[in-house]
Amino acid sequence: MGKLWQQLRQASEFDKRRGEVDTFNKGNLWKKRGITMTPAKYGFFYMGAGVSVDVAIYSRDGTVTVSQGGVEMGQGLYTKVLQAVASTLGIPLNMVRMRHVNSHLAANNTVTGGSVSSEHAVQSAITCCETLNERLQPFRTKHPDYDWKNIIGVASLANVDLTAKHKFVPKKHDGPGMFHYFSYSAAVTEVELDVLTGQSQIRRVDILFDCGESLNPTIDIGQIEGAYLMGVGGFMFEEVKHDSKTGGVLNDGTWEYKPPLAKDVPIDWRIKLLADARNPLGIRGSKASGEPPIVLSSGVFYSLKQAMEAAHLDNTGSSEFQPSVAPLTVERLRLGCGFNMAKMTL
Structure with missing residues (x-):
């Protein structure tokens, strides 16, 4: 300070x-x-229940949609999550779209508040994309010259699951206070x-x-x-x-x-x-x-x-x-x- x-x-x-x-x-x-x-x-402080995120990649054109449990109230939560997805997958931001909050896809989330919900959602989104990257890595290794759309195409033909869901739940705080x-x-x-x-x-x-x-x-x-x-x-x-x-x-x-x-x-x-x-x-x-x-x-x-x-x-x-x-x-x-x-x- x-x-x-x-x-x-x-x-x-x-x-x-x-x-x-x-x-x-x-x-x-x-x-x-x-x-x-x-x-x-x-x-x-990170509130206990966390925020869940669902990321889906579409095989036809490689576009991505995101559904998550945080409420966008002008704080830029959607933008930060979309940027995290695009950055982690290594694709342009305009290929990623946010779906409206759906309590069926993203159930039992913590309250959006305390200024930290964006962080929760971003971490959940990053973990989803890391899971998808692991599934796509064998195809990237086999086809190093393929672009994103072609990688998704061959992965889809191999019946790879192109969706991932994760809920970031903060660990119990161990520090003072x-x-x-x-x-x-x-x-x-x-x-x-x-x-x-x-x-x-x-x-x-x-x-x-x-x-x-x-x-x-x-x-x-x-x-x-x-x-x-x-x-x-x-x-x-x-x-x-x-x-x-x-x-x-x-x-x-x-x-x-x-x-x-x-x-x-x-x-x-x-x-x-x-x-x-x-x-x-x-x-x-x-x-x-x-x-x-x-x-x-x-x-x-x-x-x-x-x-x-x-x-x-x-x-x-x-x-x-x-x-x-x-x-x-x-x-x-x-x-x-x-x-x-x-x-x-x-």
Whole structure:
């Protein structure tokens, strides 16, 4: 964690920018900035039942279909499994197709969650393909000049079973605690607050994330972006309001309840995966990425609180600690600045 922390601190020029934020705040009464650095250590554990995968090769043209027990919910599970199949069999990705989840073909799987289901499914798929490769190896040896389609053709004529099924079930964790491994990450978040309105912008976010040897860097960076922005909603906008008498939710629609939108994305967003960090305990050296970045988004809360307290000092002369709760909505930020509109003289 220390190495990662220092790398991000240097890459983001945190110390220099910290001084620039202080200088900006001293020279501006109605705009204030805040910058914080947030670390995260996140534990992952492999849930017991595992994920089963069925791989089938078709003799006519050598195409491959995959059926598996994980649920694709936008985390890229299908893509990672298809890539694992294509890579292990040594064929182009466009020859592999994913079938929809079928609880008859893939029964009794573990819940898709905890950010590790993709890893489970990938390992099951790799094992299936290794089994198929073993069955095909005699034909590859006998016909070294044959391409994939011809190898499948002669194997089919020899009545080789061109389907394989496997269910990766994690071994019982023998280490201390409940986790199989930990993910490490850090983020630098800089914000700007409008003292008069309470509105704010996320000026820049730098994230360095440990994905081990990523199964798919594009997908993992997308997961980091999505999780971080989901956390931004929780720390800035998404306040649930209840009727004090009936307990009913007063803002049960997007007219009153505001999730983050396109304009809430950081203006300057820089995400990098930690290099040369293969995870010996993960599938193909990888680490999961889906949930930990939510923790990093707490930097938005602390940066906004920092900017609010700078405004409060200017307007009241008090540097006393201000207790704050999430989300730091426009209203709470505006009130926390200590600016009394009624006493304003034009």
